[in-house]
Every structure is written in C-alpha cells, then in structure tokens.
Amino acid sequence: MAEVLVLVEPVDGAVGKSALELLTLAGRLGTPVAVVVGSADGGVADELGRFGAATILSADDDVLTSTVSAGVVSLLASLVSSRSATAVLVPSTPAGKEIAGRLGVRLDSGVLTDAVDASVSDAGEIFIEQSVFGGSTVVHSRVTRGVPIVTVRPNSVTPVEAPVSPQVQGVSVPADSGRHAVATSRTPAAAGGRPGLTEASVVVAGGRGVGAAEKFAVIEELADVLSAAVGASRAATDAGWYPHAAQVGQTGVTVAPQLYIACGISGAIQHRAGMQTSKTIVAINKDPEAPIFELADFGVVGDLHVVVPQLIEEIRKRK
Amino acid sequence: MRIVVCVKQVPDTWSEKKLDPADQTLDRGAAEGVIDELDTYAVEEALRLKESHDGSSVVVLSMGPPPAAETLRKALQMGVDEAVHVVDDALHGSDALATSLVLAKAIEHIGYDLVIVGSESTDARMGVIAAMLAERLGVPQATLAGKVEVDGSSLRVTRVTASEQALVEAELPAVVGVLEKINEPRYPSFKGIMAAKSKPMTTLSLADLGVDASSVGLVAAATAVVDSAQRPPRGERTIVTDDGDGGARIAEFLVAQKLL
Ligand SMILES: Cc1cc2nc3c(=O)[nH]c(=O)nc-3n(C[C@H](O)[C@H](O)[C@H](O)COP(=O)(O)OP(=O)(O)OC[C@H]3O[C@@H](n4cnc5c(N)ncnc54)[C@H](O)[C@@H]3O)c2cc1C
Numbered sequence: 001m002a003e004v005l006v007l008v009e010p011v012d013g014a015v016g017k018s019a020l021e022l023l024t025l026a027g028r029l030g031t032p033v034a035v036v037v038g039s040a041d042g043g044v045a046d047e048l049g050r051f052g053a054a055t056i057l058s059a060d061d062d063v064l065t066s067t068v069s070a071g072v073v074s075l076l077a078s079l080v081s082s083r084s085a086t087a088v089l090v091p092s093t094p095a096g097k098e099i100a101g102r103l104g105v106r107l108d109s110g111v112l113t114d115a116v117d118a119s120v121s122d123a124g125e126i127f128i129e130q131s132v133f134g135g136s137t138v139v140h141s142r143v144t145r146g147v148p149i150v151t152v153r154p155n156s157v158t159p160v161e162a163p164v165s166p167q168v169q170g171v172s173v174p175a176d177s178g179r180h181a182v183a184t185s186r187t188p189a190a191a192g193g194r195p196g197l198t199e200a201s202v203v204v205a206g207g208r209g210v211g212a213a214e215k216f217a218v219i220e221e222l223a224d225v226l227s228a229a230v231g232a233s234r235a236a237t238d239a240g241w242y243p244h245a246a247q248v249g250q251t252g253v254t255v256a257p258q259l260y261i262a263c264g265i266s267g268a269i270q271h272r273a274g275m276q277t278s279k280t281i282v283a284i285n286k287d288p289e290a291p292i293f294e295l296a297d298f299g300v301v302g303d304l305h306v307v308v309p310q311l312i313e314e315i316r317k318r319k
Numbered sequence: 320m321r322i323v324v325c326v327k328q329v330p331d332t333w334s335e336k337k338l339d340p341a342d343q344t345l346d347r348g349a350a351e352g353v354i355d356e357l358d359t360y361a362v363e364e365a366l367r368l369k370e371s372h373d374g375s376s377v378v379v380l381s382m383g384p385p386p387a388a389e390t391l392r393k394a395l396q397m398g399v400d401e402a403v404h405v406v407d408d409a410l411h412g413s414d415a416l417a418t419s420l421v422l423a424k425a426i427e428h429i430g431y432d433l434v435i436v437g438s439e440s441t442d443a444r445m446g447v448i449a450a451m452l453a454e455r456l457g458v459p460q461a462t463l464a465g466k467v468e469v470d471g472s473s474l475r476v477t478r479v480t481a482s483e484q485a486l487v488e489a490e491l492p493a494v495v496g497v498l499e500k501i502n503e504p505r506y507p508s509f510k511g512i513m514a515a516k517s518k519p520m521t522t523l524s525l526a527d528l529g530v531d532a533s534s535v536g537l538v539a540a541a542t543a544v545v546d547s548a549q550r551p552p553r554g555e556r557t558i559v560t561d562d563g564d565g566g567a568r569i570a571e572f573l574v575a576q577k578l579l
C-alpha cells in the first residue's frame with residue numbers, strides 16, 4: 001500500500017504530540033512511515049508504533065540537526081524516491097514549512113501549508129483541508145504535480161492509537177556537496193513545567209491589560225489550574241512582561257486549542273491571526289467595544305485582576 | 320556588498336477591520352495594496368547592513384501586477400538605492416514554486432551577495448519563499464533570523480524557533496529571512512521621499528529573465544483549490560458584564576461546555 005512519510009523530530013528522546021497527530025492523518029492516507037531524525041531507541045519506536053507507524057526509518061546523522069533545512073531535505077528527497085512515497089507530512093512550524101518549501105523545489109512537487117485535515121479518494125487522490133483567512137473559510141486543495149508535500153497544523157487532528165509492531169530500519173543521509181548554513185551553538189528555549197504552546201489543549205493568554213511583568217503571575221496561576229500553556233500578545237512581549245516565545249499571533253505562534261482564554265487582549269487582527277481557529281474562546285476585557293468580543297464564545301466585560309482570581313477559585317472548588 | 324530585498328504587495332492587514340459596507344471609501348481603501356508590513360523589516364535590515372558596510376548597495380525586488388510599483392516606491396523612500404519590478408500577465412495565479420523560480424532568476428539577473436526576505440507574507444502566510452530561494456540559488460539558508468551580522472564574507476545569524484535559539488554561520492552569498500522582532504523599520508523621511516523620485520526603477524518581463532511563460536501562472540501551478548466554503552459563523556456568543564460574579568460565570572460556562 002501507498003506509503004506516507006511523516007517527519008518526526010524527537011526532543012530529548014521523546015515524541016511530541018504533533019508527531020502522533022501526523023501519524024494518525026498519514027494512516028488515513030496510506031501506510032504511515034515515520035522518518036525519525038536521530039535515534040529511534042526504545043521509547044521512541046514504541047510510541048510511534050502505538051500510533052500506527054508500520055515502518056520507522058531512523059537517520060542518526062549530525063548533519064540533520066547542524067544544517068538549516070538542508071540535511072533533512074536531502075534525507076526526505078531520497079526516501080520519497082526510494083520508497084515511492086505518495087505524500088510527505090511535516091509539522092506546520094516555521095522550520096517545518098521551510099523544509100516543505102525546499103523539498104517542493106527539489107522534487108518539483110506542490111506544497112500545501114497549514115493543513116487541518118486530509119482525505120484520499122478511491123482513485124488515490126489526496127485532498128487537503130486548509131482553514132484560511134483566519135479560519136473564516138474552509139478550502140479543499142489538491143497537489144496537481146509531484147508528490148504532495150503537506151505541513152499539518154498542530155492540534156488539528158486527534159491522535160488515534162493504531163498499534164503495530166514497527167520495523168525499525170537505519171537510513172543514511174545522502175552525501176551533499178552544497179554550501180549550507182550551519183548551527184555552531186544552540187540554546188534550548190526555557191521549557192518550564194507547562195505544556196508547549198502549540199500542543200496545549202488549553203491556552204491562557206495575557207495582553208497589555210495585565211499591566212506588568214509581575215502581574216503575569218495571575219495568568220500563570222490560571223494556566224496551572226487548567227494545565228494550560230501561557231500565551232501573550234505582542235504588546236505584552238514587547239514590553240518585556242513575558243518571553244517572546246510566548247507571543248501568539250501572526251508573527252508569533254499559531255495555536256488552535258480546545259479552549260483559549262484571552263485576558264486583557266484587545267484582539268488586534270495580528271493577534272487574531274494566531275488564535276481564531278481555537279475551538280472555544282473566552283475573553284476578559286474591561287472595554288465592551290474590544291474586538292476580541294467579536295470572536296468570543298463567552299466574554300466578561302470586567303477587570304481581569306478581579307475576574308481571573310475568582311475564576312481560579314471557582315475552578316479549584318470544582319476539582 | 321550587494322543586497323537584494325524581496326518585498327510583496329499585499330492587501331492592507333487592517334482591511335478586514337476597516338471593512339464597512341456603509342463606507343465606500345474605506346471599502347476601496349481596503350482593496351488597495353500596500354507593502355507587506357513584514358517585509359519592511361527586511362528592508363530595514365538591508366539598510367542597516369548597508370549603513371554599516373561601506374560600498375554596499377540595496378536593490379528591492381518585487382514580482383506582482385503594475386500597482387506593486389507603489390510598494391517598490393515605498394522601499395526607495397525608506398532609502399533603498401534601486402528597484403526591480405517583475406511584471407508579466409503570465410504571472411497571474413503563480414504558486415510558491417513559480418514565485419520562487421521567477422524571484423531566483425531575477426536575483427541572479429540583478430547580482431547579489433545577500434538576499435533578504437520577510438518571514439512570511441501576510442496574505443499567503445506560507446513562509447516558504449526564503450527556503451525555496453536558497454534551494455533554487457544553491458546558497459546557504461539562514462532564516463528565522465532574530466539578528467544578522469556580516470563580517471567580510473562571513474554571515475552570522477541568530478535563528479529563533481520555538482524550541483531553541485541557534486547561532487547559525489555561513490559564507491556569502493546567502494539567503495536570510497528575518498523575523499519581525501529584528502528591528503524597528505524607519506518611516507520615509509521627507510528627504511527620502513524626494514530622493515526616491517529620481518532613483519532607478521527597472522521593469523523586467525519573463526522574457527527578459529529567460530523564464531518560459533508556461534512554467535509560471537495558473538497553468539503551471541502544482542496545487543489547485545478544489546472548493547471553498549465560508550465556515551458557519553461561530554455559535555452563540557454570550558457577553559456579560561462583571562457584577563462581582565464574572566469569574567464564576569466563566570466557570571459555569573466551562574462546565575456547560577464540558578471544558579472543566
Ligand atoms: C507587523 C506586525 C506584526 C504583529 N504581530 C503580532 C502578533 O503576532 N501577536 C500579537 O498579539 N500582536 C501582533 N501585533 C501587534 C498588534 O497589532 C497589537 O498591537 C497587539 O496585539 C496589542 O496587544 P494587546 O491586545 O495586548 O494590547 P492593546 O491593544 O493595548 O489591548 C489591551 C486591552 O486590555 C484591556 N484592559 C486593560 N486593562 C485591563 C484590565 N485591568 N482588565 C481587563 N482588560 C483590560 C483594554 O481594554 C484593551 O482592550 C503585530 C503588529 C504588527 C505591526
């Protein structure tokens with residue numbers, strides 16, 4: 001059966017939720033094959049097998065992590081041809097999109113980014129669903145030339161267990177004499193104890209209305225009672241109240257959690273671009289005219305410094 | 320150092336917000352194209368590199384229909400030395416593969432040590448062009464840059480992703496993609512606006528670049544939209560004013576939605 005390659009980049013020997021989402025989607029399109037950057041030892045192979053990876057191709061080569069895109073693109077390009085894959089799925093992160101773009105050029109194949117779903121027809125044609133214009137429009141697209149290269153937005157697919165005993169196979173990265181940018185040092189982003197922003201099923205975000213860096217404590221407290229990730233508007237990150245990595249929006253992270261709680265955020269179009277496909281949106285803002293209320297399923301016009309602590313209490317009571 | 324900056328003309332980011340069916344003027348304004356605000360960071364970074372490296376020049380490049388000349392003019396007003404506009408009827412409907420093909424040909428035609436592009440366009444939001452250009456030009460890709468330094472022919476970029484910050488190094492020529500956090504774009508000065516009037520703007524067709532019209536545009540697109548539909552509007556909205564029970568009411572809502 002047709003093989004669908006899924007790019008998996010384990011972090012510290014652990015497989016992220018988005019890899020499982022991609023495997024689930026790949027299972028709907030054909031036989032999922034996980035292409036693992038680094039070793040697929042123990043836990044990694046087990047986890048990928050649990051979510052349907054019949055074959056695991058593990059490539060343990062420094063070039064994959066030291067070069068910007070180049071190593072991974074060469075690896076995927078060689079595997080697409082050697083395995084006659086019918087599609088390639090890559091996580092829709094900024095770095096993932098870059099890989100998809102280069103691979104598209106290398107293979108002269110159509111690239112579709114930010115897919116939220118996919119299906120295959122009886123004739124084997126793959127259809128990709130994208131949610132565009134900030135979620136207001138649903139588009140179905142098709143790749144009409146080459147092997148579909150698709151980036152999939154985190155949190156769009158529910159991972160479904162489909163246990164198989166995977167065949168693990170080592171693969172090598174083809175030699176490449178090109179000139180590439182190389183990472184000479186790297187600093188991991190502070191992880192903190194919270195779920196990752198794109199993977200979290202609940203995101204609590206604070207904006208200029210929070211008022212000060214130390215006042216983000218109340219946002220974090222709400223996040224923690226909900227096991228949520230913390231996000232921020234650009235106004236809050238620019239003010240230095242919260243790390244830039246937490247910025248949600250057009251020039252930050254795009255999130256699509258089950259629940260997004262916006263606290264003291266006006267809802268500027270650039271912010272909305274990063275959160276409006278959230279399944280349920282709750283907003284707290286003292287300005288009844290704030291555009292965020294146009295998006296909110298439930299909104300409270302009020303002072304977040306009053307409303308949020310009460311909400312935290314109420315959640316604790318119900319636990 | 321010769322720097323080529325790629326800029327795109329897009330519908331005004333704020334157009335959606337300004338869309339008022341009762342107000343025709345705003346409606347027309349909304350349809351008007353502007354320089355992609357994310358690309359102004361690329362222009363600014365190019366100008367800063369030029370200012371700190373003697374003997375450098377900056378060329379701004381855009382592919383798009385005739386009104387895109389306005390976008391190029393804006394970059395000239397900011398201080399860019401010359402503009403190149405690729406315009407051809409056959410380009411209509413080009414996908415990212417075709418766009419990168421044409422831009423790469425134009426960049427080679429112009430000549431370059433460094434190419435700078437924005438992180439993504441505010442309309443397409445694909446974020447693939449920088450990587451595609453590196454692939455097509457066969458030069459290093461130094462993208463998602465929060466900081467760019469050039470020393471002689473060596474390039475150092477701080478690459479920022481959700482999981483890490485990496486110091487990335489390469490030799491020129493190279494392609495750089497800049498994040499919006501990198502700088503604060505300048506506004507054109509009066510002097511800049513006046514000076515822009517006499518700066519060269521070259522228009523190139525596909526034939527000038529040796530690109531076959533059949534390899535671009537709608538006919539050559541490797542992707543196709545099958546159908547599209549408006550998503551039904553979000554369900555019922557409830558907005559309440561806090562009367563001392565705002566937090567409790569959110570909790571009730573969350574319970575009712577089975578989110579708690
Ligand atoms: C190129 C570009 C890219 C951008 N990218 C992004 C992006 O990725 N993400 C992003 O978020 N923004 C982005 N922006 C910025 C965006 O335009 C807005 O400026 C920003 O989102 C505003 O943040 P805010 O809502 O926190 O602040 P404001 O717009 O100032 O809103 C603060 C809100 O808090 C409310 N408030 C104040 N005090 C309280 C209180 N005590 N209780 C309750 N409510 C209170 C106010 O009523 C107000 O509505 C970008 C802008 C540009 C030009």
Ligand SMILES: Nc1ncnc2c1ncn2[C@@H]1O[C@H](COP(=O)(O)O)[C@@H](O)[C@H]1O
Binds near residue numbers: 355439448
């Ligand atoms: N038609 C175009 N002309 C010039 N530059 C472009 C064009 N399209 C995209 N770019 C550049 O590529 C970047 C990324 O665009 P995209 O991959 O479409 O999101 C933009 O920020 C621009 O710098």
